Amino acid sequence: MTIDQFNFAGKKAIVRVDFNVPLDENGNVTDDTRIRGALPTLKKVLADGGAVIMMSHMGKPKGKVNPKLSLSQIVAKVSERLGVEVKFAADCANASEEAAALKPGEALLLENLRFYPEEEGKPVGVEKGTPEFEAAKKALKESQKEFAKKLASYADCYIMDAFGTAHRKHASTAVIDQYFDADNRMLGYLMEKEVKAVDAVLGDIKRPFIAIMGGSKVSSKIGIIENLLGKVDKLILCGGMTYTFSKAHNGEVGKSICELDKLDVALGVEELAKKNGVELVMAPDAVCAPEFSNDAPQSVHPSNAIPADLEGLDAGPEAQKLFAEAIKGCKTILWNGPAGVFEFDNFCAGSRAIGNAIAEATAEGAFSLIGGGDSVACVNKFGLADKVSYISTGGGALLEAIEGKVLPGIAAIKGE
Numbered sequence: 001m002t003i004d005q006f007n008f009a010g011k012k013a014i015v016r017v018d019f020n021v022p023l024d025e026n027g028n029v030t031d032d033t034r035i036r037g038a039l040p041t042l043k044k045v046l047a048d049g050g051a052v053i054m055m056s057h058m059g060k061p062k063g064k065v066n067p068k069l070s071l072s073q074i075v076a077k078v079s080e081r082l083g084v085e086v087k088f089a090a091d092c093a094n095a096s097e098e099a100a101a102l103k104p105g106e107a108l109l110l111e112n113l114r115f116y117p118e119e120e121g122k123p124v125g126v127e128k129g130t131p132e133f134e135a136a137k138k139a140l141k142e143s144q145k146e147f148a149k150k151l152a153s154y155a156d157c158y159i160m161d162a163f164g165t166a167h168r169k170h171a172s173t174a175v176i177d178q179y180f181d182a183d184n185r186m187l188g189y190l191m192e193k194e195v196k197a198v199d200a201v202l203g204d205i206k207r208p209f210i211a212i213m214g215g216s217k218v219s220s221k222i223g224i225i226e227n228l229l230g231k232v233d234k235l236i237l238c239g240g241m242t243y244t245f246s247k248a249h250n251g252e253v254g255k256s257i258c259e260l261d262k263l264d265v266a267l268g269v270e271e272l273a274k275k276n277g278v279e280l281v282m283a284p285d286a287v288c289a290p291e292f293s294n295d296a297p298q299s300v301h302p303s304n305a306i307p308a309d310l311e312g313l314d315a316g317p318e319a320q321k322l323f324a325e326a327i328k329g330c331k332t333i334l335w336n337g338p339a340g341v342f343e344f345d346n347f348c349a350g351s352r353a354i355g356n357a358i359a360e361a362t363a364e365g366a367f368s369l370i371g372g373g374d375s376v377a378c379v380n381k382f383g384l385a386d387k388v389s390y391i392s393t394g395g396g397a398l399l400e401a402i403e404g405k406v407l408p409g410i411a412a413i414k415g416e
């Protein structure tokens with residue numbers, strides 16, 4: 001079933017949304033991108049004359065109630081965006097009454113799903129790898145089904161619209177589907193859009209195809225890097241991982257972030273790039289500072305000759321030029337992860353250079369896909385959001401989809 005085909009009149013739809021939005025210390029939503037992302041689906045249900053029950057996680061409460069991660073804090077913001085007074089169910093697993101009372105055109109938000117360990121299916125308070133852990137996990141699998149069944153009992157149909165968690169096999173993303181037949185479960189508009197964006201990158205790749213991978217560590221991105229080396233023409237590796245590559249060639253990296261146990265991984269990446277004929281682009285110079293602070297004094301050094309008392313916090317001017325040249329003229333662009341500590345205004349020039357080059361290439365007809373919280377934050381910070389082709393709401397999910405993995409949240413809807 002597709003959401004466009006479905007008539008929600010008189011029906012209750014339970015929608016898995018991704019309302020894992022950042023809050024300030026007073027519980028105010030500081031970025032409501034994810035809430036806005038879910039609106040087309042929610043509004044379609046309401047406009048048809050249906051009622052919506054929204055469910056989401058927020059943060060990592062690890063199976064325990066944590067008031068700081070209560071979704072009650074976002075009720076006002078969701079109401080404002082949706083244009084409907086949203087009701088709140090303070091216990092997601094005991095919301096039958098609230099759900100039953102919903103009338104057409106009304107909306108209900110359930111409390112954080114991850115207040116229950118059943119959502120993730122991960123045992124709490126038992127050491128990983130022990131027999132106790134395995135036993136607890138098995139027991140939890142059973143209660144996970146009960147939890148999902150309970151959630152399903154609130155509604156007539158199920159919509160999966162949380163791309164950010166579509167790569168997780170959780171109760172609300174890939175267990176609940178079994179309690180709805182194929183005619184009563186579907187992807188939401190956001191999911192459809194995300195899937196289309198991934199297809200645009202992978203389906204009919206317009207070349208040259210460049211990927212820009214940044215962030216702090218090579219270890220967390222090695223899977224996707226290796227995978228991309230089989231697909232792209234050029235790969236820019238930037239951010240903190242630069243120094244692991246420098247070190248692998250006996251460079252001096254000072255106090256820079258560096259994974260000493262991943263030097264062989266770095267060399268392996270270089271070898272694979274060579275074998276596959278992929279042009280690997282890395283920063284020849286770095287903007288360095290004596291401490292991790294926006295106001296620290298800056299100096300530029302080669303990325304492999306950083307003085308002992310300094311650390312590289314951004315790509316240097318030569319690197320910025322090189323990155324921009326590499327991106328220019330490309331027809332497909334994927335960006336995940338910043339080129340430096342972009343959160344510091346004084347160390348965001350490298351990321352800005354990448355963002356600007358992507359915007360220019362997009363204006364010349366490239367398809368650019370930006371994914372992962374930090375690169376999305378970069379694009380927003382530099383005011384480039386409407387100058388790129390698509391900004392994904394998913395970090396891990398996007399990368400797994402690009403790796404060619406079938407996301408459990410999508411497979412569940414298709415009944416795979």
Ligand code: AMP
Nearest residue numbers: 215216217239240312313337340341342
């Ligand atoms: P990740 O979560 O691995 O995508 O990394 C994102 C984080 O990497 C951002 O918060 C950046 O501030 C950080 N980062 C990027 N470059 C560096 C660097 N040279 N040194 C330390 N942190 C960095």
